[in-house]
Amino acid sequence: MHVTLSVWQALLIAIWVALVESRILGFATLTMRFSPLMTGMMVGIIMGDLKSAMIVTAAIQLVYMGFVAPGGALPAEPAIATAIAVPVALLGHMSPQGAIAIAVPVGLLGSYLYQFRFFLNTFALKPMDKFAAEGNARGLRLSIMGIPTIISFLLFIPLIFIALYFGAPVISGVVSNITHGTVIHVLNSVGGGLAALGIAVIMQVIGKQKLLPFFFLAYFMSVAFAKLQINMTIYAIFGTIFAILYVMFTSNRASDKA
Amino acid sequence: MHVTLSVWQALLIAIWVALVESRILGFATLTMRFSPLMTGMMVGIIMGDLKSAMIVTAAIQLVYMGFVAPGGALPAEPAIATAIAVPVALLGHMSPQGAIAIAVPVGLLGSYLYQFRFFLNTFALKPMDKFAAEGNARGLRLSIMGIPTIISFLLFIPLIFIALYFGAPVISGVVSNITHGTVIHVLNSVGGGLAALGIAVIMQVIGKQKLLPFFFLAYFMSVAFAKLQINMTIYAIFGTIFAILYVMFTSNRASDKA
Amino acid sequence: MHVTLSVWQALLIAIWVALVESRILGFATLTMRFSPLMTGMMVGIIMGDLKSAMIVTAAIQLVYMGFVAPGGALPAEPAIATAIAVPVALLGHMSPQGAIAIAVPVGLLGSYLYQFRFFLNTFALKPMDKFAAEGNARGLRLSIMGIPTIISFLLFIPLIFIALYFGAPVISGVVSNITHGTVIHVLNSVGGGLAALGIAVIMQVIGKQKLLPFFFLAYFMSVAFAKLQINMTIYAIFGTIFAILYVMFTSNRASDKA
Amino acid sequence: MSEINQAAQSDVESQTDEPKRIPQPDKITNKDLMKSWFGWWWANEVNHTFDRMLAPAFCFGLIPALKKLYKDHDELAKAFQRHLLFFNTQATWGGGTLTGVTISLEEARAKAMANGEQPISEDMINNTKVGLMGPLAGIGDSIDSGTVQYIFIAIFLPFAQKGNFLGALLPFLCFAIATFTYGYYFTKLGYSLGRAAAKEIMTGGRMAGIIDGLGVLGLYMMGILAGQYINIKSYFKFTINDKTFDIQQILNTILPGILPLTAVLLLYLYFQKQGLKITRGLLYLTGALILLSIFYII
Amino acid sequence: MSEINQAAQSDVESQTDEPKRIPQPDKITNKDLMKSWFGWWWANEVNHTFDRMLAPAFCFGLIPALKKLYKDHDELAKAFQRHLLFFNTQATWGGGTLTGVTISLEEARAKAMANGEQPISEDMINNTKVGLMGPLAGIGDSIDSGTVQYIFIAIFLPFAQKGNFLGALLPFLCFAIATFTYGYYFTKLGYSLGRAAAKEIMTGGRMAGIIDGLGVLGLYMMGILAGQYINIKSYFKFTINDKTFDIQQILNTILPGILPLTAVLLLYLYFQKQGLKITRGLLYLTGALILLSIFYII
Amino acid sequence: MSEINQAAQSDVESQTDEPKRIPQPDKITNKDLMKSWFGWWWANEVNHTFDRMLAPAFCFGLIPALKKLYKDHDELAKAFQRHLLFFNTQATWGGGTLTGVTISLEEARAKAMANGEQPISEDMINNTKVGLMGPLAGIGDSIDSGTVQYIFIAIFLPFAQKGNFLGALLPFLCFAIATFTYGYYFTKLGYSLGRAAAKEIMTGGRMAGIIDGLGVLGLYMMGILAGQYINIKSYFKFTINDKTFDIQQILNTILPGILPLTAVLLLYLYFQKQGLKITRGLLYLTGALILLSIFYII
Ligand SMILES: OC[C@H]1O[C@H](O)[C@@H](O)[C@@H](O)[C@@H]1O
Ligand SMILES: OC[C@H]1O[C@H](O)[C@@H](O)[C@@H](O)[C@@H]1O
């Protein structure tokens, strides 16, 4: 593991990761993010050993097979894991199994980074709201696409670059330091609580105070039945049924023909 | 096991089984079907060794003690099991335990046969509907009682006769062949799906489209709460409560005195 | 364990227990009843060895740490346990652990005694209702406070006195005799069933027959969802939501502004 | 094809305000109740099918009563038809009681039609049956099959163990006699309860509300039955290079219970568009089930 | 026998439109609230029974306030009676708050009666208590008994372990003072919240709706309490030739929870027919429970 | 600070009966749908945040369509604003469909405003989005991410295992092309379904009922999302002389789910009183969360 990447190699890989994790390449980046394959391929090209890179990557793929991220949380960030693990494996002539051992903790840390990105993105919201209020479409577009992309680049490129350039030992130290610390706890807590804002906004916008009982009904159904893990679609169906019954019972057309 | 039954003995037993499984002797046949006792007695009489037959049968009874069949499915068909196991036991001078070993798989196969009968009975429905539409009471009676009985006789008599006449080894071969095969799978699937028809018909007949939300409410309650195994009567009580509330909320007599 | 308490010591301790268990000292007696500490202190004073008594009591406290009694049932009666166990320990020069061994079964029996008190208290209800119907405040006060106090004194003083005066062996014999017998079963059954009366009375008093479906809805929700152990407050919220919706659906002001 | 789609039409008719005039019905006697109870008892599970369950037996039992009530040929045919639809309950507690209840409601309907009054509608009769059959089945199975039957068996088992044939005969006889007797009692009870209810309904002027309420109950119970009786699930799994895709599992994350519901709704829509062509529905459904299950798609 | 079945009658009266005229009530002062809070605090679990729970203590606490409010002897008696019915809650969070709320509602009622206006009905007062007592009990038990109490005990435990009596005295004193203080605060809070609510109710002209709504909540909570507090199950099992029949298990397949419900409904019907004869109900119920449990039927 | 509290005001305006007159909108073409679909597809998770989720991308996609519909500057700004509020769904099944549906509803709104008719209200547009986004997300995640993606990966994995880069490129390309294609199809489908619905709504004269119904559904889904997405719990535990007090456990005995609910309700009340000052709300909330979590209170 005494051989390292050149500055350019490390930088190119870091840029690739930033492209994937910023999601700036459109929805289909999803599969670049969920799967190590494309990242492995890029690393292989950059390092000039496509074949070995693909073999190692295929082994990593098996670990992340079947991951899904409803609501945003992916249990690990395979692309980041791969961007770190494959170079290390190639340089150190490690077996695919060795690469997996590096990939797993890095993937975990990557998942925290990705969620940190959600948090940093909130800084883009203020200008966005301003442009929207002004009806300024150009500004709106820029604030939606530009700022978050810059944020992601500033977040991922230096980190990945440093990690690659100074090697794996540094990373694993950082990983274990951070994942047990207060930083992650605060991040988790803020992430866990911020959804409250969006929901409160929507409630305000719907604006019918007299219908609030249905909010509480739903909230406490979801709390009381938590153990049953009832599917979201079923809840939506219940919601629809309640909506229909509400309309039935408050209108006076109840005795019409079927 | 080299001694076999005479043709007449085998035939008489087969007819008895057909009588029981066709249910043509009225509701009380239920206990002949659920319990091996009466079948064991008949086999004993036919084979001329009532005492030994009863002893073997009593042992078989213990296995099937407490079986119930809500909605039609009995996990095994004790009468059929007994009709096969007792002769084999008597002829081979086996212990009651040996007889049980034969009875269990045969009872299982019997349960499939009984469900296959439900399926064959659907052929009786077409003439039945025709006679009903014509107001022809005689034809109606015949189609309800006659056709299914003939079907059961054609189904059970040959099968049981062959099984008894050619001996137990044949049976166990057949049992294991069939229970794992596609035939049983198709039978199960058709059986599992056909109830949809009856339910759709009733929904159509009730005919109040505006009340369909209650159908969906019930359906998804039963799906969402499946793990709680809520009793049918409790659901019926919920249904009644919803019905009362519906009438309350859609009529305008709500503010009357209690 | 051959040294025993003097008559006066036994009597004083018995009176203390009666004061605590009758609850005549007001709500704060609760913590005297739930915790052995105050009782241990009193026993120490009465026996003239406050220090040892406190040490033994502190050990007993650890056993009963965290007990709560929603709806009346405490799994053990720590005050009674302490009143018996501490003297025995002091006289026999036992270790705190030995004292715990005595305290646990006595505490259990004490819990039955306390529930028996609920039962005996029903005798105070008749005069109480009479005074209330007459608008007689004095009589009402007396029947509420006086009779139950006398009942508790008559129940606890002799029992505790005898137990203390004739020693621990007697007690443990009695304990095991009673807890497995029919007496306890009957007591439990009566205790378990009597709440039906109070509930039926309230239902009668609320008096709106047309609203009874909500009683049944709640009852069968609580039965059907028993496994989910849904919190009482959540049920109260559901009840409130149903109440609001009921008013919405039966009034004709539904289409008003939010 | 002579399908019973008149059922759907008659339904419409029963809601219009001009009821048809029919001849006066004969009086229903205890003997008639016994005949009907015996008919149901006898035919009980003979023509058991997956899609009608025990309806044929229920209709079979009612035949003598219906013949006395509907002297009008068309109304008789319609009555036959409406009692051949999906019906399942336990024999004594459910079937006995509902035989009685149904006869009383049919009687009230026939009388009202004869007198030119607004009759109890077919809906009301159907929904009453449908709403009660489930819970009564639960009660009856638990008591008759689960308890009474095994009490008799347990009592006489020692005879059998000693080789005495009374150990077989007595449990059967006791069960047969006991259930026949109280089943008949339930029939009479159902009849008198039903009469009282019918009178109450017809004079109370709250018919519309009650029909709606029964409709709610009926549809609700159908939803529950659909959730519990219909058993369609996908067995389709495929494995590509060691990664397995399990269709039923995927369906569960989308909407649990989607397949049985789809089956019911497709049939419902078919009947909605094409009229109540039950036999055709049966053929299509069976065909589809066989086809799908042969390839292990379900 | 002098039973309190007037409660039922007064209920009817409170719904007619001609409220009775009574003398003007005295003003409720902070001192009165303290007296009532102290009364409830003192009597709290003294007369605890299975069928009234803590109602006697609640009434005990209210006596001074009610005497100032109802100068009319009959109304006073009725007020006593209505606060002796089944009531259970935790002492401070529940009892404090509800003492305050109840006094404010009784005051509004008394004033309205004195002024010949439509008063707040007994129903509304009852249902408010009944609807709030359960959740407040949960909160209070969790905080007072489960947390506050044990915090004090844990803090001072080392004293006790060293043999110092302060380890006993201090937890008791701290708990007593803390709970007494905030309980009184809850009483005053309840009183002012109740006053605001009462004003809102009486001027809003939505009394009927609110009474109905509270009735829904009250009956709903009774259903929940019935499901959770009443514990009647059958212990009756019998074994015939090794086959065991367990009655409770059979009842569960028929309708879980059937026994507690039956008990409540029988009593309800008894009161419905015979008037609110509570003492008799108690006697019959206790007798039945003893009889059934002696033979291990329940 | 320029906050978007006009949203709340515009809401009020949309319910008054005097709709504002605006210029006639341009016709929406297939090309516009493609532009919007591509915009959403491209921006999809770029500006992902915890409190708006994917709303920015949704708005980004709609920009070209909204510019054709709202020639009035104010209305355009308001349209931008309303599509920047909390929104989360899966890209193709959810986002495609809802992009189409939303454009159709906005078109109907813009046309009605131009013609001086009663327009579809903002509420209706919001509630439709909010009601559908959850279930469509479930369906889409399960199918696209959970199944389609892994089918392609599984098929081509052996290439990768042999070191062939096609094992990486092909799964990506297949997934990208397939999802882009059917996502566009869903957009068109959503648009035509939405048009039909909009026509039905505007001519049926049942607008008020439908708005209310959608409000019920919207608030109901918000309740469910609040229960499932917001994750605030107390980590505060303290131990006094070996006895541990766990705040979350105590809160659970009082009212499970109390913390997330409190957060939502505080924000709701804040907006209720101060207008819809989202950025401030965000600052306060983040500040509070950081403060509380640094001390491990949550
Ligand atoms: O669950 C819907 C949606 O939630 C978040 O926005 C992301 O995780 C998406 O990938 C996902 O499709
Ligand atoms: O469950 C009710 C009923 O269902 C089916 O029809 C059969 O299994 C009967 O034996 C049973 O009584």
Ligand SMILES: OC[C@H]1O[C@H](O)[C@@H](O)[C@@H](O)[C@@H]1O
């Ligand atoms: O649960 C509320 C209440 O119930 C009973 O009355 C007693 O156990 C009290 O100590 C408790 O506070």
